[in-house]
Amino acid sequence: MSAKRVTSQDVAIAAGVSRTTVSMVLNNVPGIQISEETRQRVFDVARELGYVPEAAAQALVSRRSQSIGFVMARQVHHVITDAFLNSLIAGSIQTVHDHNLRLIVEMIDPEHQQEAYLRLARARRIDGMILAGPRFDDQGLKVIEEEGFPVVIIGHIDQSNLCSVDVDNCAAAREAVAHLIQLGHKRIACVTNASPIYMAPAMRLRGYRQALETAGLAFDQNLVRFGDYDLESGYIQMKSLLDDGLSFTAVFVSSDVVALGAKAAIYQRGLRIPQDIALVGFDDVPMARYMEPPLTTIRVPAVQMGSAACRLLIDLITKGDVAKRKITLETELIVRESCGAKRVRTTNQSIPNQ
Amino acid sequence: MSAKRVTSQDVAIAAGVSRTTVSMVLNNVPGIQISEETRQRVFDVARELGYVPEAAAQALVSRRSQSIGFVMARQVHHVITDAFLNSLIAGSIQTVHDHNLRLIVEMIDPEHQQEAYLRLARARRIDGMILAGPRFDDQGLKVIEEEGFPVVIIGHIDQSNLCSVDVDNCAAAREAVAHLIQLGHKRIACVTNASPIYMAPAMRLRGYRQALETAGLAFDQNLVRFGDYDLESGYIQMKSLLDDGLSFTAVFVSSDVVALGAKAAIYQRGLRIPQDIALVGFDDVPMARYMEPPLTTIRVPAVQMGSAACRLLIDLITKGDVAKRKITLETELIVRESCGAKRVRTTNQSIPNQ
DNA sequence: TTGTATGCGTTATCAT
DNA sequence: ATGATAACGCATACAA
Numbered sequence: 061m062s063a064k065r066v067t068s069q070d071v072a073i074a075a076g077v078s079r080t081t082v083s084m085v086l087n088n089v090p091g092i093q094i095s096e097e098t099r100q101r102v103f104d105v106a107r108e109l110g111y112v113p114e115a116a117a118q119a120l121v122s123r124r125s126q127s128i129g130f131v132m133a134r135q136v137h138h139v140i141t142d143a144f145l146n147s148l149i150a151g152s153i154q155t156v157h158d159h160n161l162r163l164i165v166e167m168i169d170p171e172h173q174q175e176a177y178l179r180l181a182r183a184r185r186i187d188g189m190i191l192a193g194p195r196f197d198d199q200g201l202k203v204i205e206e207e208g209f210p211v212v213i214i215g216h217i218d219q220s221n222l223c224s225v226d227v228d229n230c231a232a233a234r235e236a237v238a239h240l241i242q243l244g245h246k247r248i249a250c251v252t253n254a255s256p257i258y259m260a261p262a263m264r265l266r267g268y269r270q271a272l273e274t275a276g277l278a279f280d281q282n283l284v285r286f287g288d289y290d291l292e293s294g295y296i297q298m299k300s301l302l303d304d305g306l307s308f309t310a311v312f313v314s315s316d317v318v319a320l321g322a323k324a325a326i327y328q329r330g331l332r333i334p335q336d337i338a339l340v341g342f343d344d345v346p347m348a349r350y351m352e353p354p355l356t357t358i359r360v361p362a363v364q365m366g367s368a369a370c371r372l373l374i375d376l377i378t379k380g381d382v383a384k385r386k387i388t389l390e391t392e393l394i395v396r397e398s399c400g401a402k403r404v405r406t407t408n409q410s411i412p413n414q
Numbered sequence: 415m416s417a418k419r420v421t422s423q424d425v426a427i428a429a430g431v432s433r434t435t436v437s438m439v440l441n442n443v444p445g446i447q448i449s450e451e452t453r454q455r456v457f458d459v460a461r462e463l464g465y466v467p468e469a470a471a472q473a474l475v476s477r478r479s480q481s482i483g484f485v486m487a488r489q490v491h492h493v494i495t496d497a498f499l500n501s502l503i504a505g506s507i508q509t510v511h512d513h514n515l516r517l518i519v520e521m522i523d524p525e526h527q528q529e530a531y532l533r534l535a536r537a538r539r540i541d542g543m544i545l546a547g548p549r550f551d552d553q554g555l556k557v558i559e560e561e562g563f564p565v566v567i568i569g570h571i572d573q574s575n576l577c578s579v580d581v582d583n584c585a586a587a588r589e590a591v592a593h594l595i596q597l598g599h600k601r602i603a604c605v606t607n608a609s610p611i612y613m614a615p616a617m618r619l620r621g622y623r624q625a626l627e628t629a630g631l632a633f634d635q636n637l638v639r640f641g642d643y644d645l646e647s648g649y650i651q652m653k654s655l656l657d658d659g660l661s662f663t664a665v666f667v668s669s670d671v672v673a674l675g676a677k678a679a680i681y682q683r684g685l686r687i688p689q690d691i692a693l694v695g696f697d698d699v700p701m702a703r704y705m706e707p708p709l710t711t712i713r714v715p716a717v718q719m720g721s722a723a724c725r726l727l728i729d730l731i732t733k734g735d736v737a738k739r740k741i742t743l744e745t746e747l748i749v750r751e752s753c754g755a756k757r758v759r760t761t762n763q764s765i766p767n768q
Numbered sequence: 769t770t771g772t773a774t775g776c777g778t779t780a781t782c783a784t
Numbered sequence: 785a786t787g788a789t790a791a792c793g794c795a796t797a798c799a800a
Contacts, residue, residue, distance in 0.1 A: 110536070112533060112536035112537050113537065114474070114537060114538050115470075115473075115479070115537040115538055115539040116469075116470045116471075116473035116474040116479065116538060117470075117474055119469075119470035119473075120468070120470040120471055120474055125469070125470065127518065127539075136504050136508055136717070139500060139503070139504040139507075140500050140501045140504050140700060140716075140717065141500075141700050141701075142500070143497065143500075145500070146493060146494050146495075146496075146497075146499070146500060147494045149493070149519070150490050150493040150494050150521065153493075153519065153520070153521045154490055154521070157521075162518050162520070162534070162539065163518065163519055163520075164481065164516050164517065164518050164519075165503070165507065165517055165518075165519045166507070166516070166517075167504065167507045167508070167511075179466060180516075182464070182466035183466050183467065183468060183469040184468050184469055184470060185469040185481075185516065290700070291700055291701055291703075291704050295704065317701075320701055320704050321704050323704070323706070324703075324704040324705075324706070324708075327706055346494060346495050346644070346645055347495075347645055347671075347674055347701070349645075349678075350645050350649065350674050350675050350677070350678040351678075352677070352678070352681055352706045354678075362494075363490070363494065
């Protein structure tokens with residue numbers, strides 16, 4: 061706190077060279093020739109003195125903050141519950157570290173502060189930005205795109221040339237629902253992971269509908285409910301589905317977290333899974349495998365998405381542009397026991413090694 | 415990207431005043447007298463030009479980065495699974511925002527990079543740091559403490575005067591286990607949330623032991639297993655407990671996440687909860703309430719802990735010191751159904767409103 | 769091979 | 785009430 065800062069000047073003096081030399085050596089400037097001896101001396105002195113370049117000074121002159129923003133357009137209680145975000149962030153931090161960068165994590169209320177993250181960019185606090193889960197109508201995004209600020213969105217926005225990484229939510233949902241249909245279900249309800257003003261929920265709903273139509277099954281709006289990212293919404297929507305006395309034998313919940321809430325409502329009603337109601341989720345969050353019964357779901361490579369988004373962004377920042385602006389990662393249907401697969405209960409079967 | 419930056423100089427010229435005036439006005443310097451007219455003009459021009467002060471320049475001269483670090487000493491897969499961290503981070507971001515600061519989130523491998531966060535501090539990239547879940551033997555922490563860098567740890571370290579916010583893990587664990595004992599259980603197993611080289615797991619284990627001793631029950635080392643933060647570890651440890659053919663009627667798992675894994679092992683063995691084995695968790699993570707059966711657990715105010723840690727840190731940074739260096743938040747035993755309370759299955763009972 | 773001079777955008781200390 | 789000037793710590797083009 062009090063001890064005065066060690067500057068490159070101090071290192072220079074102690075090593076008997078100029079500040080320039082210190083800078084050159086420490087930054088390992090390529091085209092430069094400096095005697096191995098001096099080079100070593102500078103290194104030694106720097107380490108001895110505990111010299112660490114001041115980030116602000118470097119940023120000011122290099123016009124690079126060496127940190128990137130990760131903004132999630134979610135309210136607090138969503139961030140708390142959403143297990144998917146963890147993985148996105150973990151993947152991002154990891155990748156960012158490999159490139160000697162840092163991650164500034166922002167949480168923006170999607171209702172009110174749509175342009176809040178503009179300040180981050182304008183203040184040059186970040187060199188680029190990852191935006192998780194955008195809305196259709198995000199205004200700030202337009203501005204930022206026009207200004208050419210490096211952005212990668214995790215998710216998808218129609219008619220936009222922004223860089224993005226996503227999965228094919230529609231196809232994946234189709235696969236999940238087709239699985240149900242193949243098992244003989246004809247009345248299949250749906251609880252979305254969130255409001256369809258967000259892209260992913262909208263696409264997953266579309267996939268549900270397409271699967272129905274492909275199989276010649278009627279789409280019934282009454283069988284569709286909108287979740288809101290968290291457990292409670294799943295519980296509430298499932299309960300409402302049950303309360304309405306509609307007949308259905310399966311339900312597609314387009315988020316594992318929401319599905320966990322839905323499951324509670326089903327059990328509370330005294331119904332069994334999968335015997336009375338088959339359940340299929342989406343995301344393959346870590347806990348899905350440990351649910352009762354283990355949840356059949358769509359695996360979304362969350363960590364890899366965070367990681368891929370970072371790599372894309374870093375290319376965008378350093379190279380100015382990038383060959384492939386839209387990356388789509390693969391999903392996979394993971395069949396477990398919530399749709400009626402046989403339940404095995406022998407001692408030696410191990411869940412972790414699946 | 416390409417459009418040249420708007421500086422305070424530009425604003426000054428456009429408004430027909432000096433840079434000093436611009437700075438004064440925009441920063442609302444108290445003791446200064448500037449005509450309401452110029453003041454307004456500066457504001458207007460600044461907004462019109464879209465002027466945003468450059469963070470690096472401000473940081474360089476003010477010696478404040480206006481951002482704080484949140485470092486979690488965990489490996490990637492822990493961050494992915496640990497629902498508790500979400501809440502800590504959410505609480506922190508929220509509070510930090512209220513003070514116009516940002517959060518740089520770091521993930522440090524506790525094995526290798528113990529001193530990695532030193533660089534953040536030394537480069538003045540952050541003004542202070544929150545450290546979640548430290549180990550006994552963290553070396554970097556010592557250094558940082560000596561240098562007087564503002565740190566708040568979430569958790570606790572013995573014989574340290576560092577600022578911290580925590581709960582009384584030992585007392586809470588005692589309460590949880592006492593609950594089991596009161597219900598008539600005499601053989602109670604324990605799966606910790608993590609290795610006892612971390613403080614919280616160690617304290618929770620101690621509480622378990624104390625409760626046993628208080629009740630005159632024997633402590634049996636064979637009944638104790640160490641989890642590792644995630645679901646899988648809970649599954650594995652519970653399975654090993656079951657495989658060893660030990661007799662016990664209840665298990666205290668000192669983390670809800672780990673407990674969820676343990677639950678899966680119990681069910682897989684064909685045992686019922688709570689009829690065959692009573693289960694009590696720790697943390698009261700959001701999903702605890704939605705587990706099957708709803709999990710009896712200790713509520714830990716995670717969001718508030720993140721929030722309190724930030725407030726403490728901000729005081730430390732701005733005021734240099736703080737009156738109360740150690741904050742202990744209250745926990746609460748939440749009795750649900752995993753220990754044998756009656757199960758109600760009427761239509762109108764709603765979980766969310768508990 | 770090494771050193772000198774200049775600028776990055778702000779804030780703050782002085783004069784005026 | 786306002787304006788010139790000096791730091792802040794670093795990188796770099798250019799000179800030696």
